[in-house]
Amino acid sequence: MDTDVFLSFMARLAKLLDWQEQNWRARTVFLLDGASYHRNERALAAMEKLGLNVFISAPYSFDGAPVEKLFALIKQGRLAADAMKTGKRQFRLVASILARRASMLSKASLLSLWVPSTVALTRYLTFRRV
Amino acid sequence: MDARKVTMKQPTIEMGFGFNDTELYEESYEQDGAVKEAIDRGSSKWTRVIVATVAPEQLVGVFKLQDDIDYDMMVDEDGSQHDLPPGELLFLPDAYKGRAEELSEERDKLPHRELLRCARQATAVISRMKTRAAEARQSEQPSSERPFALKPLEAAFVNFVNGRGSRARVAAREEAISSNNMGAGKRKKGNLTAAEVEHVLRLLKGKLLTNEDIAAEVGISTRSVSSVKSRTNRDPDYLTKLADEHYEAERVKACSLQIIGEKKNAGAPIWSVAQLMEEVRAKYATETSARHLRKLLKTEAGMTYRKLKRLSLQTNSERCLVLRSLAAARMLDLLHQDYRVINVDESWLNTSDCRHSKWGPRGKPNTLSMPFLGSKVNMIAGLDNRG
Numbered sequence: 001m002d003t004d005v006f007l008s009f010m011a012r013l014a015k016l017l018d019w020q021e022q023n024w025r026a027r028t029v030f031l032l033d034g035a036s037y038h039r040n041e042r043a044l045a046a047m048e049k050l051g052l053n054v055f056i057s058a059p060y061s062f063d064g065a066p067v068e069k070l071f072a073l074i075k076q077g078r079l080a081a082d083a084m085k086t087g088k089r090q091f092r093l094v095a096s097i098l099a100r101r102a103s104m105l106s107k108a109s110l111l112s113l114w115v116p117s118t119v120a121l122t123r124y125l126t127f128r129r130v
Numbered sequence: 131m132d133a134r135k136v137t138m139k140q141p142t143i144e145m146g147f148g149f150n151d152t153e154l155y156e157e158s159y160e161q162d163g164a165v166k167e168a169i170d171r172g173s174s175k176w177t178r179v180i181v182a183t184v185a186p187e188q189l190v191g192v193f194k195l196q197d198d199i200d201y202d203m204m205v206d207e208d209g210s211q212h213d214l215p216p217g218e219l220l221f222l223p224d225a226y227k228g229r230a231e232e233l234s235e236e237r238d239k240l241p242h243r244e245l246l247r248c249a250r251q252a253t254a255v256i257s258r259m260k261t262r263a264a265e266a267r268q269s270e271q272p273s274s275e276r277p278f279a280l281k282p283l284e285a286a287f288v289n290f291v292n293g294r295g296s297r298a299r300v301a302a303r304e305e306a307i308s309s310n311n312m313g314a315g316k317r318k319k320g321n322l323t324a325a326e327v328e329h330v331l332r333l334l335k336g337k338l339l340t341n342e343d344i345a346a347e348v349g350i351s352t353r354s355v356s357s358v359k360s361r362t363n364r365d366p367d368y369l370t371k372l373a374d375e376h377y378e379a380e381r382v383k384a385c386s387l388q389i390i391g392e393k394k395n396a397g398a399p400i401w402s403v404a405q406l407m408e409e410v411r412a413k414y415a416t417e418t419s420a421r422h423l424r425k426l427l428k429t430e431a432g433m434t435y436r437k438l439k440r441l442s443l444q445t446n447s448e449r450c451l452v453l454r455s456l457a458a459a460r461m462l463d464l465l466h467q468d469y470r471v472i473n474v475d476e477s478w479l480n481t482s483d484c485r486h487s488k489w490g491p492r493g494k495p496n497t498l499s500m501p502f503l504g505s506k507v508n509m510i511a512g513l514d515n516r517g
Contacts, residue, residue, distance in 0.1 A: 001476045001508055009510050025216050031473040051216030058223050058457035060445045067513040071477040107517040108267035114259045114515050122252040124458035129446040
């Protein structure tokens with residue numbers, strides 16, 4: 001993962017949102033963690049140019065990021081042993097399993113992921129340690 | 131091979147995106163005004179892009195990068211209508227770099243009134259998210275009818291992996307227990323409490339009720355009633371002894387929970403049950419069993435024994451604590467105002483074959499020639515608070 005891939009994803013996401021809704025930028029904020037390819041000068045400048053409002057989360061606040069829980073859900077369970085073998089074909093299989101698993105998550109379960117994250121945010125307010 | 135041409139050895143895949151393992155070109159380009167170029171560079175890693183959005187329509191779209199995406203249109207879009215100025219940087223921890231002396235727990239601690247306000251905001255946000263989730267749950271299709279539904283065999287496999295079978299059994303048992311539907315004769319005598327025994331004895335004194343009536347009244351088996359009767363006949367102090375045992379068990383439980391609670395509140399690690407046993411013995415001069423402590427940790431304290439995730443020492447440094455607090459207050463404010471927050475992050479999955487044993491002939495080396503490292507599957511995903 002690097003700045004180019006990240007920016008490419010963000011650009012495509014912006015395109016998708018443009019397609020779904022006009023003027024979505026007005027009330028949309030992108031919450032990103034503090035990875036170097038999110039907050040380097042080039043990435044920030046590019047996102048500013050794309051018109052994206054960016055919120056870089058504080059260090060080590062992974063509890064407050066619901067998408068981390070999404071990844072946990074996607075990775076849950078074992079992948080078939082055959083899929084863990086290396087090789088292009090098996091690699092495609094792993095990828096398709098992950099994509100399928102991501103697609104299987106319902107809207108309700110995705111929305112529910114915000115609840116524990118909001119609870120974590122309130123914990124941060126009182127300087128609770130992670 | 132051209133010196134500037136690098137072949138991608140480990141193909142990269144982005145979640146929901148296609149991938150290729152074609153050649154990447156190592157080129158340097160100008161830093162300023164390079165947005166389009168950077169995007170193109172990122173694009174060159176994919177031959178095709180499949181954007182899979184999960185909700186609400188579970189849409190799959192296929193873009194041809196060069197044809198479908200007009201970067202200029204996207205980049206130059208006018209943002210004058212926006213509530214937020216476009217491209218605003220709302221929070222950046224780096225802005226506090228070199229200003230560590232400005233950040234201190236004492237100075238940045240929110241006053242009580244502010245804390246209450248934030249707590250109210252959080253409550254409102256949580257309740258809004260719960261309502262949205264409930265509404266989505268009501269309106270969503272049954273999982274078997276979704277476009278990405280698993281085939282029956284796949285579903286069976288997933289159920290097997292997730293252990294739903296055993297969960298269902300546990301749930302059925304819990305339900306049976308909660309509805310007191312265990313049936314007479316199924317409950318063990320050892321489970322009787324002193325209060326239950328006392329109740330049985332009081333009813334037995336009346337000499338008007340049969341064992342069946344008493345069993346039905348107390349909610350135990352007739353065998354337990356007759357057992358209590360015969361034990362009391364043999365030993366007149368049976369009830370006192372039972373009460374003492376019960377009291378002692380309660381005391382041990384309270385002592386253990388006290389230690390567990392202290393550790394939990396202080397954030398001190400509980401490494402093992404043996405360590406807890408030792409501490410209970412040292413502090414309260416009380417013996418307890420490992421099994422009992424394990425049960426308390428699981429059921430009463432809601433804890434599990436899991437793989438440790440190590441964090442660096444600066445995770446809980448004063449600077450980080452203060453920054454987390456500042457960011458949390460700002461984010462809660464945004465969530466409360468119902469901004470659409472899209473959390474974007476990346477993760478990866480190692481596909482190396484981690485199996486370390488296999489069946490092999492006795493007396494011969496159990497060797498297998500295989501690659502040590504597998505491809506790394508990179509995932510990038512965005513999750514928003516509107517579903």
